[in-house]
Each structure stands twice: as C-alpha cells, then as structure tokens.
Amino acid sequence: MIHTAPDRMQTLLAESARCLAPRGSLFVGFFAGSRVELFGQAVTTAYFWPVDEMASELERAGFQVVGTHTRGDPGSRRHADITAVLRCHP
Structure with a gap:
C-alpha cells in the first residue's frame, strides 16, 4: 500500500472492501x-500520508475508522x- 500512487488508492481500498464481509476489519500501516x-x-518510490487524509x-471507500496510532x-x-x-x- 505504501507504494500505491494517491490516484490509485480508492481502487486499492475498493478491492479490499470487496474482499471483506460486512463489519470485516482492515488494518492499514503507512508512513x-x-x-x-x-x-x-x-525498493521503489513510496508515499507519506497524513493520518487524517488516509482516514x-x-x-x-466504505470503512469506519475505529482507531489510529502513530509512532x-x-x-x-x-x-x-x-x-x-x-x-x-x-
């Protein structure tokens, strides 16, 4: 996911949503x-994301954010x- 261009993020998240049952969990880690x-x-280029923008x-994409963490x-x-x-x- 860190290597996904911002204009492709919705495609990636839509596919994740398609693969999950309703109320299924998704854990996303990023820079x-x-x-x-x-x-x-x-390895190749990657992207930084502000937490609020990734949320x-x-x-x-149809998800409800239930928790965030930074370190x-x-x-x-x-x-x-x-x-x-x-x-x-x-």
Whole structure:
C-alpha cells in the first residue's frame, strides 16, 4: 500500500472492501507525513500520508475508522496505522 500512487488508492481500498464481509476489519500501516508526498524508498518510490487524509480515504471507500496510532523513533520515518471496519450497507 505504501507504494500505491494517491490516484490509485480508492481502487486499492475498493478491492479490499470487496474482499471483506460486512463489519470485516482492515488494518492499514503507512508512513505518516504532513502531506501526501512521494519519497525514495529502498525498493521503489513510496508515499507519506497524513493520518487524517488516509482516514478520509478509508471513509470514502466504505470503512469506519475505529482507531489510529502513530509512532516515531529518532532517526526513523514516522509510522502510522489505522484500524477500520467495513460498514454494513442496507
């Protein structure tokens, strides 16, 4: 997911939603940043995401955010994770 271009994120999340039963859980880990931003990573390019923007992407894709967490160690990129559940649709 960290290598997914921002304009493809909804496609990725829609496929995740398709594979889950209603109220199924999704745990998303990513590099946290102050804005959506491309950076070079060991394997290929990756993206920083603000936690609130990733949460909005999840909500748009039909998930309900139930928890967020961030951490940062000196000398390392800041990380974040979001736990979400797929909303039930009538």
